Amino acid sequence: MxxxxxxxRSLSRATATTTATSPGIRLFSATARRAAPSAHRALVFRxxxxxxxxxxxxxxxxxxxxxxxxxNVRVRLAPVNPSDVNVVEGVYPNKPSPETLLPPDSxxxxxxxxxxxxxxxxxxxxxxxxxxxxxxxxxVAEVTAVGEGVSGLEVGDWVVFxxxxxxxxxxxxxxxARDVIRVDKDAGEVTAAMLSVNPPTALCxxxxxxxxxxxxxxxxxxxxSAVGQLVIQIAAQRGIRTLNFVRSREEQANNALVxxxxxxxxxxxxxxxxxxxxxxxxxxxxxxxxxxxxxxxNCVSGPQTTGLLRLLGQDAQLVSYGAMSKQPLALPAGAxxxxxxxxxxxxxxxxxxxxxxxxxxxxxxxxxxxxLEEPRHTVFTVQAGWSDEEAGRRVRExxxxxxxxxxxxxxxxRVEDPVV
Amino acid sequence: MxxxxxxxRSLSRATATTTATSPGIRLFSATARRAAPSAHRALVFRxxxxxxxxxxxxxxxxxxxxxxxxxNVRVRLAPVNPSDVNVVEGVYPNKPSPETLLPPDSxxxxxxxxxxxxxxxxxxxxxxxxxxxxxxxxxVAEVTAVGEGVSGLEVGDWVVFxxxxxxxxxxxxxxxARDVIRVDKDAGEVTAAMLSVNPPTALCxxxxxxxxxxxxxxxxxxxxSAVGQLVIQIAAQRGIRTLNFVRSREEQANNALVxxxxxxxxxxxxxxxxxxxxxxxxxxxxxxxxxxxxxxxNCVSGPQTTGLLRLLGQDAQLVSYGAMSKQPLALPAGAxxxxxxxxxxxxxxxxxxxxxxxxxxxxxxxxxxxxLEEPRHTVFTVQAGWSDEEAGRRVRExxxxxxxxxxxxxxxxRVEDPVV
Numbered sequence: 001m002x003x004x005x006x007x008x009r010s011l012s013r014a015t016a017t018t019t020a021t022s023p024g025i026r027l028f029s030a031t032a033r034r035a036a037p038s039a040h041r042a043l044v045f046r047x048x049x050x051x052x053x054x055x056x057x058x059x060x061x062x063x064x065x066x067x068x069x070x071x072n073v074r075v076r077l078a079p080v081n082p083s084d085v086n087v088v089e090g091v092y093p094n095k096p097s098p099e100t101l102l103p104p105d106s107x108x109x110x111x112x113x114x115x116x117x118x119x120x121x122x123x124x125x126x127x128x129x130x131x132x133x134x135x136x137x138x139x140v141a142e143v144t145a146v147g148e149g150v151s152g153l154e155v156g157d158w159v160v161f162x163x164x165x166x167x168x169x170x171x172x173x174x175x176x177a178r179d180v181i182r183v184d185k186d187a188g189e190v191t192a193a194m195l196s197v198n199p200p201t202a203l204c205x206x207x208x209x210x211x212x213x214x215x216x217x218x219x220x221x222x223x224x225s226a227v228g229q230l231v232i233q234i235a236a237q238r239g240i241r242t243l244n245f246v247r248s249r250e251e252q253a254n255n256a257l258v259x260x261x262x263x264x265x266x267x268x269x270x271x272x273x274x275x276x277x278x279x280x281x282x283x284x285x286x287x288x289x290x291x292x293x294x295x296x297x298n299c300v301s302g303p304q305t306t307g308l309l310r311l312l313g314q315d316a317q318l319v320s321y322g323a324m325s326k327q328p329l330a331l332p333a334g335a336x337x338x339x340x341x342x343x344x345x346x347x348x349x350x351x352x353x354x355x356x357x358x359x360x361x362x363x364x365x366x367x368x369x370x371x372l373e374e375p376r377h378t379v380f381t382v383q384a385g386w387s388d389e390e391a392g393r394r395v396r397e398x399x400x401x402x403x404x405x406x407x408x409x410x411x412x413x414r415v416e417d418p419v420v
Numbered sequence: 421m422x423x424x425x426x427x428x429r430s431l432s433r434a435t436a437t438t439t440a441t442s443p444g445i446r447l448f449s450a451t452a453r454r455a456a457p458s459a460h461r462a463l464v465f466r467x468x469x470x471x472x473x474x475x476x477x478x479x480x481x482x483x484x485x486x487x488x489x490x491x492n493v494r495v496r497l498a499p500v501n502p503s504d505v506n507v508v509e510g511v512y513p514n515k516p517s518p519e520t521l522l523p524p525d526s527x528x529x530x531x532x533x534x535x536x537x538x539x540x541x542x543x544x545x546x547x548x549x550x551x552x553x554x555x556x557x558x559x560v561a562e563v564t565a566v567g568e569g570v571s572g573l574e575v576g577d578w579v580v581f582x583x584x585x586x587x588x589x590x591x592x593x594x595x596x597a598r599d600v601i602r603v604d605k606d607a608g609e610v611t612a613a614m615l616s617v618n619p620p621t622a623l624c625x626x627x628x629x630x631x632x633x634x635x636x637x638x639x640x641x642x643x644x645s646a647v648g649q650l651v652i653q654i655a656a657q658r659g660i661r662t663l664n665f666v667r668s669r670e671e672q673a674n675n676a677l678v679x680x681x682x683x684x685x686x687x688x689x690x691x692x693x694x695x696x697x698x699x700x701x702x703x704x705x706x707x708x709x710x711x712x713x714x715x716x717x718n719c720v721s722g723p724q725t726t727g728l729l730r731l732l733g734q735d736a737q738l739v740s741y742g743a744m745s746k747q748p749l750a751l752p753a754g755a756x757x758x759x760x761x762x763x764x765x766x767x768x769x770x771x772x773x774x775x776x777x778x779x780x781x782x783x784x785x786x787x788x789x790x791x792l793e794e795p796r797h798t799v800f801t802v803q804a805g806w807s808d809e810e811a812g813r814r815v816r817e818x819x820x821x822x823x824x825x826x827x828x829x830x831x832x833x834r835v836e837d838p839v840v
Contacts, residue, residue: 093754301753323753330750333721333743334513336765343763345756 042170044132048090057391066147077193078139078168080403080411096165098131134167140192150177160196162352171415199367202230210295214239220297221245236265244269272304302327315340377410384416462590464552468510477811486567497613498559498588500823500831516585518551554587560612570597580616582772591835619787622650630715634659640717641665656685664689692724722747735760797830804836
């Protein structure tokens with residue numbers, strides 16, 4: 001146990017002695033002390049930066065008991081998604097609510113700082129004061145305490161997160177009951193941890209915008225993205241044919257990717273560059289002439305996406321759910337006015353916000369029933385016995401800049417409550 | 421009467437003698453000769469170019485009697501709209517169906533050339549052979565003959581054109597009954613001539629996309645365009661507040677324009693340049709904070725339109741009906757994904773195609789009831805007594821490059837049947 005942890009422990013003791021002497025400040029309730037005696041830990045960043053630079057680990061005091069409409073959860077497993085990396089880098093439009101680090105001399109007051117209209121856990125110890133952010137947009141957690149007026153959730157239930165930026169790179173969180181969705185444990189921990197964002201996104205992209213039936217064609221770019229691969233699988237299950245576009249790679253890598261996507265169910269895979277050859281356009285038009293594609297799924301944007309518009313039929317929908325090129329999307333007016341092209345976005349969080357508990361649970365049940373391929377992954381455990389310092393160092397090493405394992409696989413984080 | 425007209429007359433005589441001797445070719449019916457004995461005239465272009473270069477006048481043989489589902493009409497008055505100028509220039513995506521000029525030795529066969537799936541009038545005489553195009557997207561016409569199976573239209577009815585590029589710069593046309601809409605003569609000839617495109621466009625832009633109620637705000641660019649001015653008037657009638665954007669002009673011209681739009685009912689008018697000043701953005705956000713605009717009407721596109729997106733509230737619609745800047749519209753992915761912005765086009769012709777006769781008539785009746793300001797205009801009559809050569813020369817002089825009168829007013833064409 002490091003000296004940091006030791007100092008945290010002494011802070012905890014200080015807390016225990018101070019609480020009773022600070023009138024007017026809300027204190028730990030006796031229940032909370034009994035129900036959640038241990039501290040919890042989160043990975044945090046103070047300033048935006050590269051993942052392997054900005055991240056550190058902090059031990060926080062145990063959660064207070066959940067207020068009305070709220071629940072406490074223990075996070076079991078949380079993925080490191082590209083959008084999480086972007087959040088830490090500061091290039092994602094959303095940011096977790098800030099959590100205030102209290103100065104050591106503030107003692108153990110259960111001081112809620114309010115961000116985004118919601119109380120967040122106060123921090124206990126760590127490197128001084130200020131605000132920190134807990135990344136992590138996805139994960140599976142187990143309900144450990146249920147506040148008043150919460151229905152449909154019980155202690156022991158597994159849940160995933162329906163609200164953006166819940167801060168899942170932590171061992172425990174307190175959240176609004178409305179911001180989680182119960183999932184069946186049969187889904188398995190890994191599937192459940194990656195259940196709430198990409199798979200329902202893929203499913204919604206295929207069902208919310210254009211009615212598709214067997215034999216119809218769709219076009220998508222970034223086809224080798226996580227969502228892209230899920231779209232291929234779901235479409236293939238339903239007999240929907242996919243025209244998949246990917247970046248140009250060295251020949252062997254390209255062949256391997258085409259083969260991989262084909263094995264998932266891709267009908268055809270092309271590079272954006274190949275589309276510069278008008279004979280490919282003509283070939284695709286020929287292929288699809290009985291059912292010209294009316295859906296283009298876009299997670300890339302930029303000029304290469306504009307180039308795909310000519311593959312679409314009349315009254316098509318261009319649905320954007322990402323912009324990996326970091327370039328805007330230029331739309332020719334003619335395509336919109338004369339060919340009826342509608343361009344819109346899709347954001348899973350907005351979908352969740354607009355739908356009731358039952359609809360959200362039904363969506364995730366449908367996703368589980370699809371039995372989609374589990375992405376290759378490794379689990380990195382932030383161990384209970386590590387000090388915050390050691391935990392931070394090891395996480396930074398493990399995630400690197402990209403947030404992938406050294407073998408390029410997706411990393412799932414399991415943050416254990418620290419031993420204090 | 422010029423020698424050209426004389427030669428046309430001899431061709432007509434040739435026709436009369438040839439018809440009976442060409443078996444297998446569809447001939448004028450006796451009825452047609454009785455009902456429509458005179459020739460008709462149209463303004464045409466062979467090659468794209470400037471209006472005052474590409475246009476000429478041609479005399480065509482009298483219309484054949486309308487076949488099943490078709491009607492003959494006499495065009496009473498047709499405006500010269502900016503989009504018509506673009507059609508002639510070749511910078512508009514739509515083009516009238518070509519009409520074949522028959523070689524003089526083909527005699528008087530009633531030879532239908534088929535373009536766009538529809539028979540078009542064959543041409544009689546003129547400068548040699550080849551294909552010509554009759555511009556004119558709008559106008560008011562009077563029904564002169566009704567084909568079999570046409571209901572809801574009678575000889576003497578006034579109609580406007582619901583299908584794009586009917587070729588209204590002519591004295592007579594044969595069209596599908598489905599491609600015209602009956603209008604009340606009380607509308608008046610000038611209003612009716614400009615009734616089918618701009619006023620219903622403005623009305624549809626305000627009612628088809630975002631439900632608007634009194635006190636709501638909308639944003640539009642190109643606010644001094646014909647549609648823009650109509651939007652201002654209709655919005656003002658309904659208590660909808662308009663944020664209008666126009667190009668920067670010399671100060672006096674700018675003040676005059678702001679005053680003019682204000683008199684029509686504009687709530688505020690700004691230049692695009694003024695928006696570069698962030699204090700204006702803040703001011704507008706303050707103005708609209710209780711009802712952030714959810715509708716942006718765009719006939720400009722280009723970067724200045726992208727700049728207007730920040731004035732919009734959540735879940736807004738960007739509806740494009742033109743692209744006067746001739747630049748594409750760049751959409752930031754974030755606005756679509758996180759702020760729910762939907763970008764789509766509106767095209768009056770597509771609306772007409774998608775709606776039944778009753779709905780189309782109801783729309784135009786609603787437009788007439790709005791009693792919108794009649795645009796300042798002059799009528800240019802292509803006189804019956806002029807030869808094609810003289811008619812062409814005078815039209816080119818009158819329209820110039822822009823298709824406006826020397827005083828800058830909109831020009832309405834009245835093409836008379838030629839004296840033959």
